[in-house]
Amino acid sequence: MAGQTEFPVSQTVRQSPPVDLSQQYDAEWLRGKHIIVTGGASGFGAGFVKKWASHGASVIVADINTDGGSKLVLELRKELDNPNIHFVHCDVTDWQSQVNMFKEATKLSPHGGIDMVVPNAGMSKPDMLQMPKDLDAPEPPPPNFKEVYVDLIGVLYTVHCAIYWLPKNPGSVAADPASNPASNKRDRHILLIGSMASLAPIMMQPLYGASKHGILGLFRSLRASLYMYGIRINLLCPYFVETGIVPTPARLLLAGGGMGRVEDVVEGATRFAADSKICGRSLAVGPKVRVKEDSKGGFEVVPADSPEGEERALWEAYREDLDDSELFMRNFLKLLNSIVRIRGWAGWVKDVIGAFSYGLRSGK
């Protein structure tokens, strides 16, 4: 695209290069990090909690499922000999519940701050069957859009809180693709959980599809702006995976085809979580298949017992997004950066004086 080299958007917003899956990372880099996982009581969330706590992370299981979440925490504390695993009740659709959960999670942090937030809670149902009925009645009840409240509004609430709390993490510095994850003791990371339904249409579940497309839009926009808060953001988009969220009609339609595996989702999430130099990247998680590169630089599936190729479940989506960005964003970013440059030290001094005089006036 014209202008790409003269103004590399990806560098300006501190995006890291495409994820190199052949590069090793160490889950031990998570030791001592304090992480919130919404919907942590079952499925992917429980998988993340178990894996990360087994590498010495301190984890908050935030869920509406009090029995399941508390039981999981007790089991894992014993099994992993890690006392820093806690259940905090949270209904992600309730703003005050999220605010309380973040405050509680901060209090429970061994170092007083939050390193990573995973807005993972979700639900689904076959909502195409929810046809509009009797809307010509005098006062028809509003439609039930609960999925949008859990899968999109709940995530927006969590992300809103995360943007407030992550930069306050004591000892954390702005996320940086050039940093060394082995020595980054603190982090500021949001890991969004999208879906294949973020990337492709999903029949019978338009509310789920709309919500998950919303998560993709949120990710694509935030990865261009969160650098201003020093926060890194990444996205995982799993295909259908065997957990409680997959409804029976979907299971019937998937019969005979492959499904994704929880361990591959956990593997993708752990790479993002541990490797703090990965900023603004997304991975789709499909069924594990054997593939080899074809002559056009793409991939073709080969039989599972073939000596050629490699087994793979993780694929990067929207790799060149930012460098293909359109004029509005490109110019807007140029403008923001010019303002920072023009204001320079004089602007900084003015802001500092302004902050002190605010403190004196307000007593805060």
Ligand SMILES: NC(=O)c1ccc[n+]([C@@H]2O[C@H](COP(=O)([O-])OP(=O)(O)OC[C@H]3O[C@@H](n4cnc5c(N)ncnc54)[C@H](O)[C@@H]3O)[C@@H](O)[C@H]2O)c1
């Ligand atoms: N399993 C799949 O096929 C699949 C595929 C792509 C994306 N996802 C996404 O992965 C995430 C996790 O789903 P899962 O597959 O582990 O399903 P799951 O049903 O096992 O887990 C969802 C968790 O969210 C919790 N939850 C639901 N409503 C909540 C609320 N209002 N407040 C707090 N917690 C709430 C549930 O109690 C549960 O513990 C979801 O965002 C889902 O959309 C799942």
